[in-house]
Amino acid sequence: MVKFSRIAILLLIDICIVNFSYIMAYLFRFDFDVNSKVFDAWFYIYAGNIFPITLACIAAFWLLGLYTSMWRYAGTEELTKIVLAAATAQLMVIACVTFLGLYMPKGIYVISFLFMVFLLGAFRMSYRFVRGLRTPGSFNSFVLRIGRKDLIGEHVTKVMVIGAGEAGASMINEIKSHHEYGKKVVVAIDDDPIKKGHRICGVKVAGGKADIRLVARKYGVDEIIIAIPSANKKAIQSIMDECKRTRCKIKILPSLIDLINEKVSISKLRDVDIEDFLGRDPVHVNLREISSYIEGKIVMVTGGGGSIGSELCRQIGRFKPRRIIAVDIYENSVFELTNELKELHPKLELEIVIASIRDKTRMDEVFRKYKPHVIFHAAAHKHVPLMENNPKEAVLNNIMGTKNMLDLAEEHAVERFVMISTDKAVNPTNVMGATKRVGEMMLQEKSSHARTTFAAVRFGNVLGSNGSVIPIFRKQIEKGGPVTVTHPDITRYFMTIPEAVELVIQTGAMAEGGEIFILDMGEPVKILDLAENVIRLSGYVPYVDIDIALTGLRPGEKLYEELLLDEEGIEKTGHNKIYVGHPLPANPVLKEMLQETDGHAVIEEEIKRVSAMTEAEVKKWLQEIVPNYSPQQSSQQ
Template identity: 50%
Template sequence: MRKKVMVTLLAVVDAILINLGFLLAFYIRFEGDLTGSFASQYLPIYLENAITLTLIKLGLFYLFGMYKNLWKYASIEELLQIVTCSFAANAGVVTYMMMTQQALPRGIYILIFILDTVLIGGVRLSYRITRGFREDLKHHGIEGLFKNKAKKRIMIIGAGQAGAMIIKELKRRDSLYSKPVAIIDDNDAKLGAKIHGVPVMGDRYHIKKVVDSEKIDEIIIAIPSAYKKEIREIVEECSKTKCKLKIVPGIYEFIEGQVSIKEIRDVEIEDLLGREPVKVDLEEISCYLTEKVVLVTGGGGSIGSELCRQIVGFHPRKLLIVDIYENNAYDIQNELVRKYPDLDLEVLIASVRDKRRLEEIFTLHSPEVVFHAAAHKHVPLMEASPQEAIKNNIFGTKNVAECAHEYGAKRFVLISTDKAVNPTNIMGATKRVAEMIIQSMNLVSKTEFVAVRFGNVLGSNGSVIPLFKKQIAEGGPVTVTDPEVTRYFMTIPEAVQLVIQAGSMAKGGEIFVLDMGEPVRIMDLAKNLIRLSGFEPEVDMPIEIVGLRPGEKLYEELLMDEEGLESTKHDKIFVGKPVFTDLRLLHRELDILTELLWNEPDAIKEYMVKMVPTYKKTS
């Protein structure tokens, strides 16, 4: 309704301006003498046809889309449209006059075209100026109107469509106080060209030089189709400056292909460490998840909650979330209920240590696929409380696995870790025993038991990146355990996609190993994060070396020597052969371990060395 009122109002204003233009054209053409013989010869012709000529012009304005634009964002493109519409409208007038064998001086038509462009364009552009004035008044008050707020000088990296749209929007929105002044693009053919008046001044290796010469305050990376490797290289060049870095999201994040200022966000460390999007076999995954009852233990945690988000996309018949921590469970429940109102969802508060409670759940719901993500994972905390790591990671896994076997689940997927390989901490040792449980149970069960092993995930609860961000926000120092310590990293969505894909490949007994890419030095990670936060490492933000914590390694591993490694049809998933299958021996050792749980931590760790020969305890 409001739009119709605005269109009507604009049409009325245009009608007035059209006729004002005619009168001014006559006034100029006849040098102000509208009563002279020449003027009196032609003026009546206009007056007799005024209504028809006005309707012709308004009709052509409408056909050319003049009333579809949002004039609060009027810019040079809209002005060019006004010129085009004015030309077409006056061509329509000339055609009508010729068809009716009526004539006006040719100078009148030229003057009317110019006056239409000036008057009609002026009204529309003045609307934008007036609106900007009102916004400044609203946001900054009276004093703000008299302050000459300096505009941020912006560099755009990427001279493609996304970069052009960002430049256009920055120029439209005066309230952003941002001025695009330079473009960087690696295409030599674009060097020296201008986009919306902004010049392309060099390739990525000229970023520092252009930043200095143009006094750039902020850099926006506008290459949504770029590979992660390319983004990393560009950010490395940008990090040589002290500019604030922002990025346009990847092309897959856009809705209907539109770039918006609202979509631009700060460059995150994930942009540098994340790899290319994972390709999954949707049909293969659907075969074992669609219309199945799926249970996720630890479903409120970082990995568990992402598992739930991705599983619902395959339309399970029912999703069961089991978690001991009610706050996390409540959060993922609310999220899924809001996004998937038709989902059959059951959230159950339960501990994997409680076998009877698990039996109740399996009896009532009969899950067909089980993802076991519940575990204690913080290495230093588990070193101090090894009993709790054993209760949760070993006996919790045993309880869930036995229920899956006893109640006829088709598939059981254990979420494991690279710390299970040649462990140097109790947490890694317990996860290795969890792998041994599922490998040995696979031989005596119709359930297909598999494990999926991967390294650190970016942004998970308790991971290093949230810690670094908190330390930077508090002014430092940023603490690094050792200058040479390295870790493998993967984004949570990528890890979960591969876990689900690996689950579809299961035949039973495998340990799937995810391709984690190249290991990352934590020192480099800390420095990059400091730079992305706008500081210079060791200058604006100190880095403190605090030493390795109990049980920590300098380097993580993904596979034991004896496991071997075979490729699968997925280029990011590998499989290791089973190396432990003696369930009776394992049960005897677990019985002894149960009795030792009330002993001193050192005694427990000593026995864990016997159970896991590759375990080299450090404390």
Template identity: 50%
Template sequence: MKKKMIGVFLIACDVILVNLAIFLAFYLRFDGAFNTGIASPYWDVYKDNIFSLTMLKIFIFYVFGMYKNLWKYASIEELFQIVLTSFVANAGVVTYMVISQQVLPRGIYILAFIMDVILIGSMRLSIRATRGIKENSLFSFGRRKEFKRVMIIGAGQAGALVIKELKNHDNLHSKAVAIIDDDDSKLGARINGVPVLGDRYHIKKVAEAKKIDEIIIAIPSSCKKEIKEIVEECSKTKCRLKIVPGIYELIDGQVSIKKIRDVDIEDLLGRDPVKVDLDEISDYLQDRIVLVTGGGGSIGSELCRQIAGFNPKKLIILDIYENNAYDIQNELLRKYPDLNLEVLIASVREKTRIEEIFKQYLPEMVFHAAAHKHVPLMENNPQEAIKNNVFGTKNVAECAHEYGVKRFVLISTDKAVNPTNIMGATKRVAEMIIQSLNIISKTEFVAVRFGNVLGSNGSVIPLFRRQIAEGGPVTVTHPEVTRYFMTIPEAVQLVIQAGAMAKGGEIFVLDMGEPVKIIDLARNLIRLSGFDPETDMPIKVTGLRPGEKLYEELLMEEEGLESTKHEKIFIGKPVFTDLKLLHRELDILKELIGENREEIKEYMVKMVPTYKRTS
């Protein structure tokens, strides 16, 4: 209703203004004597056609959307619209007068067009000016306190668009008051009325001086390393951080308020997006039947998301947890309605059920992500770790061999290297199983080994976030604990790329970048949440848990390391290929599953000579 009333008001104003424009045109053309002498017949022509000419202009204004715009947000684009619409409207008047064989001096048409632009443009833009005065007036002082004061990082096009978006969306209750940019030539300049006050090293100082509540990083073309450095500077303030996604994340390349997201811990890794060979990946996934075990988990579900984008003949998700499987099923069917998707609830521990699945679906590619991975839980439940990680892998791998799968990719872990816990030891045995099977099988068995993934189920990031939300303390097991980290999509992209490069028997090792101290990760996450570590949010050191290392490794000394054509993927040489010996040891291990935990762990030391028990 309010919008209709505004439209009626604008039409009424335009009826007056278009006639005032012609009146002024006559006044200027005939030096004020428009109703006498030579001007009189022309004035009579205008009076005879005043209704027709007015309605014609109003109709053209309506067709061109002059009554649909929200003029309180008017900008240069709306000014261009006024000029164009006024030109067309006056051209319509000329056409009408010619068709009706009536005459007005050419100067009247030109002056009327100019007056239309001035009068209608002034009226429209005055609405915008009135809004600005109202927002900044002393009368709105109490209301302005509710607005968040925002600092924009980046004085480029993205920054300008963010400022405009903030001005155009009152519901955001945000106002840009300062801009930061490293380009010295922009210092002191204003963008949409907001001043550039310094470079990245002035962020803290400007934030304090301007009482900034929120910082928006608006440099989508910058590399991850630069973003990391800027985020670290911003983290010295207590401001909430948001970021315009990178160009590679902006599918349509357009910046808008809806696409601005919170700065996350991933932005502090400082690594650029992974580059993959799409042609190579397509060759082995497109039109293939692909099975993902553990497809509802953190890594498994991301595998399914990315594999679905390569148009497999059929994607089979296998998981024991129906809730996880249900969630990824619904997500994929929404995003890929034509995807041939099959979701199976089954346990990799049950060899008969796995055989039925392989016999029925005959998968050509298998990504084996099903595993127990929680270190402390597996220390207390070694039987379960062995059932799932060892014999579950054995079941799936043997079926892959028996039913002629082309390629089998095991998702492994850095904890399999010189393991100090039962989880790592079981994953090393899983690697041994696929390496020894590769010798006798036509199936290409490979493993991909990487460290922690940010945000995965059971990782430290969700734990830290819960602890911060509860007011702390944030718990860290040891001040010197370091870990390698990747984002889930980054790790999965490299897993898929490694699968494309496989020839059989390899252990692919992913370049995880520089190791990160867990306590530094905790401090950064606390800062990103708007708190000061130790002062606002305490960090409590709890001591190493059973089986936990101070640092992780990605390669055993005897494996060596070979580079590949991909800069972030390396190959470790096979070090175990004795299938008969492994089968004998696995038979003994199977008998021990019902025994006590000590006997199981002792035998695992025998099977995995690099396993150094700590509990």
């Protein structure tokens, strides 16, 4: 009912505008000489046909959509519609008058067109102006309140918009049009020097990126909105480095690709997450290559309930495998994964196997039953401090378990085998890294004579994985702090779990046998900076609300991680985020241990002896196999 009432009012007003425009056109055309016979003769043509002329104009307005536009959001597009509608109206009137065998002076059409454009536009834009009078913080309401107390009050959030482009303008207009959000844009920022000092949608552009902190303080900004969807990750990171020096809440528009075909609005804003501080553009994979080796295949994922393993299962499900076999020793994690995958991929055939990779007999049963074509080996003990205190367990799981998987993959003619490794395997200073390096060496040795395509993927820390620093920091913040960092200069490489897993799956398509792929992790991140950012994103001020305590390096911990051994070299692959290291000849000690006697490899007997060794003896044994393993190095750094 309200809608039809609004249209009826618009129609009535437009009828008045049309006739007023023609009357004024006649007056201007004949110099306001209304008493002359010439005026009467020509005016009679209009007056005698006022109904068809008015109907023709209203019909043109209807056809051009003047009664379907939302004039509270009127802009250049609506003004263009008005011009086209007025022009179409004149053409329809000319056609109507000609059809009736009549004629009006050409000047009447031109002058009435100008009057129509002006009056139609003025009336419709005045609607927006009147609404602006009721919008807190608008320039219109400010004009009406000169000399009076500002009615905005203390509950309005003062906003700075970074980006004075189209997205920034849309965001400012959106906030102005919706006072229910309780926000007021007080200032804008843009690095374009031409825009500095000018206004965008009534908001002053007060400076560039370098001025963010100063401008935020000057205008009392509570919230910063980054409205540059076309900017790359490095540019966004640079802006956020400035924003985090303020105490403002930070929100960001999604990237341009996420906004395609969608209007820029407050609903599209999201909170800044820790991933935004990594400064890396999103990973893209070759879907055709991946599908070629996964689609229709049986894929096994060991450690399927872990952070990497579960994400592997989620993403592999996208590529239409015949079946996924998720193997894990812990039932709770894979139980949760089962429910999630049923929702994500209802048609996916999923089998959960509770088993340990240490138990070769049990794993052989699994291989014989499911006959996997592709294996992603993610099962491992990965926590550095825990493995320093439990080196025997690391050897059993990361070496013996991996050897079992390698042997069974060869025996059962698995097509591809991809092992998840770590940057800690490079010049290792801890047990976990040394055992993972042994796993890499065994894989490369196996690849030299097996039909199965074996490859390893080496990368650093993943954000949000079980036991990683981000969840630990957040738990410490929930308890009121302090957040603990081992050393002020310690750095680590980071990736998000989904992008790491996408690249792992991509390497499976690129593998030819024996490669160690290295993922481009971007620039290393200082853990101290990471801790400060997590505190800020939680709504606190570092060292004021939440303290940061330095605890000293833990056993086996490096100040920095490496991704490549010097002798491995590095080559680019077809993917700009994936590199490959040259395969190295097996260590003679390990090669001898891998020789079989009486149907068993020597290393299997060696690992049985490990259970009787002391922790120091286990580390010494690892040094024999991995000469560049330096357990004492952690205490030196």
